[in-house]
Amino acid sequence: MKISKSVMIISFICFLVVFVPSANATTFGHIHSQGGKFGAYYDSSIASYGYTSHFDFARNAWAGISPNVAISKSNTKGYGIDEYYVGTSSTPHLYGLFTPYNNVFGAGVPVDPSNSNWVYSVISVYDNNLNTDGYKNSTNIRHTTTHEVGHSLGLAHTEDASKKAASVMTAGSEANRSINTPSDYDKNQLRTLY
Numbered sequence: 001m002k003i004s005k006s007v008m009i010i011s012f013i014c015f016l017v018v019f020v021p022s023a024n025a026t027t028f029g030h031i032h033s034q035g036g037k038f039g040a041y042y043d044s045s046i047a048s049y050g051y052t053s054h055f056d057f058a059r060n061a062w063a064g065i066s067p068n069v070a071i072s073k074s075n076t077k078g079y080g081i082d083e084y085y086v087g088t089s090s091t092p093h094l095y096g097l098f099t100p101y102n103n104v105f106g107a108g109v110p111v112d113p114s115n116s117n118w119v120y121s122v123i124s125v126y127d128n129n130l131n132t133d134g135y136k137n138s139t140n141i142r143h144t145t146t147h148e149v150g151h152s153l154g155l156a157h158t159e160d161a162s163k164k165a166a167s168v169m170t171a172g173s174e175a176n177r178s179i180n181t182p183s184d185y186d187k188n189q190l191r192t193l194y
């Protein structure tokens with residue numbers, strides 16, 4: 001399967017990027033090069049796994065918190081357009097990944113979001129792990145899609161202990177997966193960027 005293979009390769013790269021220690025902050029310090037308004041391409045795997053409404057939900061969850069934030073659905077890939085995929089991962093308990101890329105001579109090169117802005121990002125959600133761990137329902141899936149789209153807008157993991165319980169941006173190991181909309185704290189963090 002072409003899609004599964006590419007998603008697996010992407011997930012391996014993401015694993016390396018995501019676990020590079022970054023600034024101890026709730027924002028990465030850098031954002032998408034187009035700011036808070038950009039397009040997102042839905043790979044065909046989104047519809048075939050039945051995740052279209054879950055990614056629509058995630059985009060809408062963040063839209064309008066600032067007038068400068070709106071991710072639009074794109075029917076085509078292209079420069080500066082994010083890409084969404086659903087697939088499988090061989091890494092247990094990994095439900096979603098965000099990886100920012102720069103475009104170097106036409107090829108995507110992963111970047112550390114705490115070091116520079118990025119041209120586009122790839123979000124992958126892992127259906128097999130959600131299913132295996134009992135999270136394959138709308139509420140829990142939308143936690144993951146909203147969380148990863150939050151990363152694509154420049155939000156890092158919530159570090160303030162008093163804010164973690166309500167935040168959709170809390171790291172996976174401490175996440176409350178029944179939360180799938182941004183908390184007031186998450187919204188305020190987004191407004192610091194846009």
Ligand SMILES: [Zn+2]
Pocket residue numbers: 147151157171172
């Ligand atoms: Zn995360």
